Amino acid sequence: xxxxxxxxxxxxxxxxxxxxxxxxxxxxxxxxxxxxxxxxxxxxxxxxxxxxxxxxxxxxxxxxxxxxxxxxxxxxxxxxxxxxxxxxxxxxxxxxxxxxxxxxxxxxxxxxxxxxxxxxxxxxxxxxxxxxxxxxxxxxxxxxxxxxxxxxxxxxxxxxxxxxxxxxxxxxxxxxxxxxxxxxxxxxxxxxxxxxxxxxxxxxxxxxxxxxxxxxxxxxxxxxxxxxxxxxxxxxxxxxxxxxxxxxxxxxxxxxxxxxxxxxxxxxxxxxxxxxxxxxxxxxx
Amino acid sequence: xxxxxxxxxxxxxxxxxxxxxxxxxxxxxxxxxxxxxxxxxxxxxxxxxxxxxxxxxxxxxxxxxxxxxxxxxxxxxxxxxxxxxxxxxx
Numbered sequence: 001x002x003x004x005x006x007x008x009x010x011x012x013x014x015x016x017x018x019x020x021x022x023x024x025x026x027x028x029x030x031x032x033x034x035x036x037x038x039x040x041x042x043x044x045x046x047x048x049x050x051x052x053x054x055x056x057x058x059x060x061x062x063x064x065x066x067x068x069x070x071x072x073x074x075x076x077x078x079x080x081x082x083x084x085x086x087x088x089x090x091x092x093x094x095x096x097x098x099x100x101x102x103x104x105x106x107x108x109x110x111x112x113x114x115x116x117x118x119x120x121x122x123x124x125x126x127x128x129x130x131x132x133x134x135x136x137x138x139x140x141x142x143x144x145x146x147x148x149x150x151x152x153x154x155x156x157x158x159x160x161x162x163x164x165x166x167x168x169x170x171x172x173x174x175x176x177x178x179x180x181x182x183x184x185x186x187x188x189x190x191x192x193x194x195x196x197x198x199x200x201x202x203x204x205x206x207x208x209x210x211x212x213x214x215x216x217x218x219x220x221x222x223x224x225x226x227x228x229x230x231x232x233x234x235x236x237x238x239x240x241x242x243x244x245x246x247x248x249x250x251x252x253x254x255x256x257x258x259x260x261x262x263x264x265x266x267x268x269x270x271x272x273x274x275x276x277x278x279x280x281x282x283x284x285x
Numbered sequence: 286x287x288x289x290x291x292x293x294x295x296x297x298x299x300x301x302x303x304x305x306x307x308x309x310x311x312x313x314x315x316x317x318x319x320x321x322x323x324x325x326x327x328x329x330x331x332x333x334x335x336x337x338x339x340x341x342x343x344x345x346x347x348x349x350x351x352x353x354x355x356x357x358x359x360x361x362x363x364x365x366x367x368x369x370x371x372x373x374x375x
Contacts, residue, residue, distance in 0.1 A: 098347070212358060219361030268354040 016236050018229035021134075022153040022222050025146035041134075045151040049124040057120070060084035092116055099271055103278035107176065111277055114168055119270040122161065125152045126221060126262035130255065153222040155214065162214035165273045166206075173280030185283035209276060213269060220265045224258035305374035312367045320360040327352050 024040040031037070066079035081089050100108045100115055129150030137145050151157050174182045187198040231251045235244045331349035335342045 212362075215362055215365065216354070216358035219365055220357065223361065223364075264350060264354055268351060268358075271351060 016233045018226050018233050021229050022150055022225040024149065024154055027146060041146045041149045042151040042154045042157055045128055045148055046125065046157060048148075049121060049128055049151070052128075053120055053124055056084070057088060060088050091119070095119055095270065095274075100274050100278075103274055104281065107278075107281050111172060111281065114172075114277070115270060115274050118161070118165065118273050119266055122152065122217065122269050123263065123266035125157070126150075126266055127259075129153060129221060129225070130258060130262065150221055150225050152217055153225050155218045158214040158218040161217070161269070162210035165213060165276065166210040169273075169276045169280045170206075172277055176281040177283070181283075182280070209272075213272060217265050217269055220261055224254065224261055227254050228258070301371055302374060305371055308374070309367045309371050312370075313364060316360060316363045316367065320356060323356045324353050327356065 024042040026038045026040050027044060029036050029038050060083075061081075062085070064079040064081070064085065065076040067073065067076050080086075095115055096108060096112050100112055104111060128148070129152060131148065133148030134146055137143075137147055170182075176182075177185065187195060187202045190198055228251050231247050231254065235247050237243075327349055331345050335345050338345075
């Protein structure tokens with residue numbers, strides 16, 4: 001596909017699709033009860049993030065005790081957290097005091113486990129997507145592979161996270177208030193002739209909210225990855241070292257921004273999930 | 286833009302009219318214009334209120350981040366629709 005104008009020397013046909021590195025690639029297939037389940041690299045990354053959190057967080061938050069002033073072993077007191085425990089505890093305290101308590105007030109401690117899980121899971125998925133493990137393994141072993149990739153750049157992964165939030169919002173609301181009270185408090189109090197319209201709007205809102213959660217996280221993460229892939233693809237287009245230097249420095253700068261976006265999007269996902277759970281467990285109207 | 290659209294065309298095997306490429310590009314420009322204004326306003330009001338009351342700085346900063354992320358959310362919905370329109374309009 002040449003451009004047809006005289007003096008245009010760029011080779012305009014490049015075999016590179018910047019959307020490709022963010023897509024899920026099948027790794028192996030297992031057959032469960034008659035149907036074949038294709039396991040993709042994003043599914044493996046989700047499992048890896050879950051195993052990482054299951055391994056690191058209990059180890060990091062083990063209760064540590066210390067002896068003040070060389071006291072005897074029977075007078076040990078809890079130690080000030082340090083290192084990984086300090087990091088996890090400061091994040092958890094921030095989420096509980098600044099994010100959850102203003103919204104959920106007296107129900108904070110009951111639902112804070114879900115809030116913490118959502119934040120750490122989304123954050124670890126975002127950050128694992130920033131590690132170019134496919135390219136590292138290809139450099140080390142010389143084989144083309146698809147281990148690792150941006151899992152939250154997959155609409156089905158973020159859709160699954162949003163679906164879980166949707167389910168838990170309504171399950172917590174029904175468990176807290178009882179099914180009848182939950183339905184009654186679903187819409188604000190208004191004259192009887194406008195209530196059907198209000199219920200209709202509230203039901204639409206209930207479905208649009210998790211959809212926006214999923215699309216917001218998906219679009220932010222995949223935009224960053226497409227940008228990095230586009231910049232690196234420019235090296236293939238221009239095919240000289242100057243372009244490579246400029247392109248790689250731009251990729252480094254964009255990657256810093258992407259790390260910031262990973263944290264911010266995990267925080268926003270968690271904050272909005274907390275808000276929706278707070279609305280459903282304590283009738284706001 | 287033509288560098289990659291050639292390979293995307295070849296990869297997907299569809300024919301995308303130049304009108305749709307023009308429409309998507311101009312649409313993206315308008316979306317980014319609105320998003321830049323919105324996030325700029327949020328940022329400038331946040332900085333003004335931190336200057337008025339420095340001890341509320343942390344709360345104002347986190348509110349600003351949340352509002353900017355919500356604006357970015359709707360920006361990305363419309364950008365996604367623009368991108369999908371490339372494939373809807375043949």
